[in-house]
Amino acid sequence: MSLLSRSPKPSTRPPELRLPRSMWWWALPAALLVGAAVWGVSAWLLQDVGGLDIDKQVSTRIEAVRTALAAGAGVGAAVTLLLAVRRQQHQELAAAHTTHDAAERRVTELYGKAAEQLGSDQAPVRLAGLYALRRLGEHTPALQQTIVDVICAYLRMPYTPPLAPDAAEKPAVPRAALGGVTAPTGRDPHEERQVRLTAQRILAAHLHYQDTPARRWWRPLRADPNDRHWPDIRLNLTGATLLDFDLRICRVRTADFGDATFTGDARFDGATFTGDARFDGATFSGDARFDGATFSGDARFVKATCSGRARLDGATFTGDARFGEATFSGDARFDGATFSGDAGFDKATFSGDARFGGATFSGDAGFGEVTFSGTAGFGEATFSGTAWFVEVTFSGDAGFVKATFSGRARFGEATFSGDARFDGVTFSGRARFGEATFSGDARFDGATFTGDARFDKATFSDAAAFDKATFSDAAAFDKATFSGRARFGEATFSGAARFVEATGLERAELGHVRVAPAAAGVVRVWPPCWREEPGVDGWQTLRLVEPEPDSGEEGGAAEPGAAGEAGG
Known part of the structure; x- marks a missing residue:
């Protein structure tokens, strides 16, 4: 040796040896x-x-x-x-x-x-x-x-790991090497x-x-902490069985953990993947921790299963991030995560709480047909591209407080079984909540809708609050159903407004609603029990009126809507 x-x-x-030339x-x-x-x-x-x-x-x-x-x-x-x-x-x-x-x-x-x-x-x-x-x-x-x-x-x-490992770790030298004991046939699992x-x-x-900071001339010269690092390494652990796997603060080029089984906790905190990282079909029996991890290429967790907690707080995804059909049995945390490419969570299942607080989605964010069994938190999250929450099921509370949607926000046919909170949310693009179902409280207090806001055929089983909400463009609530109290106090309607065949608005709270003067071509159809009246500063306001008992279809109940159309 x-x-x-x-x-x-x-x-x-050494340099190559050349054949000797002729003496001439x-x-x-x-x-x-x-x-x-x-x-x-x-x-x-x-x-x-x-x-x-x-x-x-x-x-x-x-x-x-x-x-x-x-x-x-x-x-x-x-x-x-x-x-x-x-x-x-x-x-x-x-x-x-x-x-x-x-x-x-x-x-x-x-x-x-x-x-x-x-x-x-x-x-x-x-x-x-x-x-x-x-x-x-x-x-x-x-x-x-x-x-x-x-x-x-x-x-x-x-x-196959042993079913009942000893409480204490066994020594590295096995029993067969001690005291002349004959080695057993096959490999001992311990x-x-x-x-x-x-x-x-x-x-x-x-x-x-x-990562080491740049050395300053006044600092003493220290030994390189990365002198043992092997650069540009590619890992291929497809289908491997890994025990308490720990790659914290490691750097690899590409990594393939497809269909791998992680027994015990898996730690990738602060790890850096300079190329693609693949975890498709991987099984995490314990906790999976990727806090502060950096994925410079594409990151794939398609159909991955995590039985414990999944933590990706502060993780950075420079390429596309795919979590389609992944299963999170415990809590899943993506607080402060950055998705520079597209993020796909379509058909994923979150059995515990799911937290995306302060996360940044620079590309499209796909959550189509996702199931959130626990609390889903997207507070202060930023969606720069299209946000797809079509046919999503929120079994617990859903919180989007102060989130920002710069592109389109699609919540069509979404189901909110618990409370849905969109307080202070900014919708710069189109917001679609058509046929969404809100079984608990739905709160949009202080929300800003810069683009179209559509709640066609939406169902509000409990309180629906739009206090101080701002509708800069069209607001459509056609055929929406309000079973609980509807609140629009101090809401602002600057564009078109449609409440055709909307029901349950007879007891709506309309205090200090502001309606901008209708521009040419702007049509507003209010519920029969709402009446538009002059307000202050040339704006209009809305007032709740009681329908006349024997007015029928031709009575005064229909006139406010018609007056609204004429005013439009």
């Missing part, structure tokens, strides 16, 4: 270079020899030839030195390749041996294989993804539990990543 005792360094392959590629240029040096030096030295005496010319020519030959010899020596340097480099490169190949063979042997140990029936052998893989990954970064794949493959192997917990801890230890 001497290879594993070296200091951690990246495994880099260097011999011919070298000869030409030597000849050129001899000729050039001699020509330079003999250029003024003609003006000398005969005796001096001879001696000068001899010295010039010697000097030229010495220059040629020097050039030849330089060429020889360069060839020697190249030969030395080639030998060093060959030695580096030999060493690298030997190291690669050693790494391959260690990897193969460690992987083989994972198939042993003895728990200590499997543990040794896991630790060997961990050390191999720490010292050979090129194998980190491969080692993670092997560990994930091991966790994907079929496993021992296998320890092996799997070790595998999970290895993953968590090397995926842990903590």
Whole structure:
């Protein structure tokens, strides 16, 4: 294991060795270079020899030839030195390749041996294989993804947790390794539990990543807290059985937990998924915690089942978030969560309380046919796109106090069995509550409807409060049914208003209602028991009137509506 005792360094392959070229590629240029040096030096030295005496010319020519030959010899020596340097480099490169190949063979042997140990029936052998893989990954970064794949493959192997585990954790070394006891046939589930917990801890230890603030010059230099982090890791734990899985404050590239079973609590608090994260069909037997988690890609929890509490407070979903047909048996919390893409919860089931307080939905938010058995809280939530709550069932109270709907809000055929609170809600787009059923109190006090507000065929079994509500555009309550007290005190109607065939408004509270002067083409049809009268500042107001006993269809009860149409 001497290879594993070296200091951690990246495994880099030396430059490729090139085949030696023919000798002519260097011999011919070298000869030409030597000849050129001899000729050039001699020509330079003999250029003024003609003006000398005969005796001096001879001696000068001899010295010039010697000097030229010495220059040629020097050039030849330089060429020889360069060839020697190249030969030395080639030998060093060959030695580096030999060493690298030997190291690669050693790494391959260690990897193969460690992987083989994972198939042993003895728990200590499997543990040794896991630790060997961990050390191999720490010292050979090129194998980190491969080692993670092997560990994930091991966790994907079929496993059934023991039905009645001991109250205390069993030691990592199993009973079969103590006192010469013979190992039992097969794998002890308690021992296998320890092996799997070790595998999970290895993953968590090397995926842990903590964001560090930029270093200032006055701060002392500290050790990198992420020196053990393995970057850009992909997890494939499809169908795996995971025990008390803990990936808090970890960073991974992509993660696939499709159809995985999380026994015990699953912790992903502060985890970062830089790519897609898939939990389709996953089963969470205990609590599932994703508080502060960041999903940079798409996040899928389609048909996931959570038996305990689900907490995603402050989670950030940069891509699309899909929770269609998911089942939350306990409380589900999404307080302060941010959905930058589309968020789909269609046909999901919330058996406990569901909280989305202060959540931000930048894309479309789909809650079609969702069932909320407990309290549903969307207080101060922001919906920038279309909000779909069509055919939703609210068995408990539903709270949307001070929520903001910038796009369309669709609550058609929704069922509110408990109280429904929309106090202070802002509807900037169209608001649709057609055929919705309100069995408890329905409160829209101080709500602002900038676009159309439609409550056609809505049923209000208990009190319906629209005190201080503002209807800037058309307000339609055609065929709506008010079984309890209807309150419109200080409400403002600036656009069209229709209450055709609306029932139960004979005792409605209309104190200080303000009706804007009708513009051209604006039609207002009030209930027969309401009468529009002059108010202050050129506005109109509404007053409740008693129908005459024998007026029939042609009596005064129909006149206020007709007068309203004419005024429109």
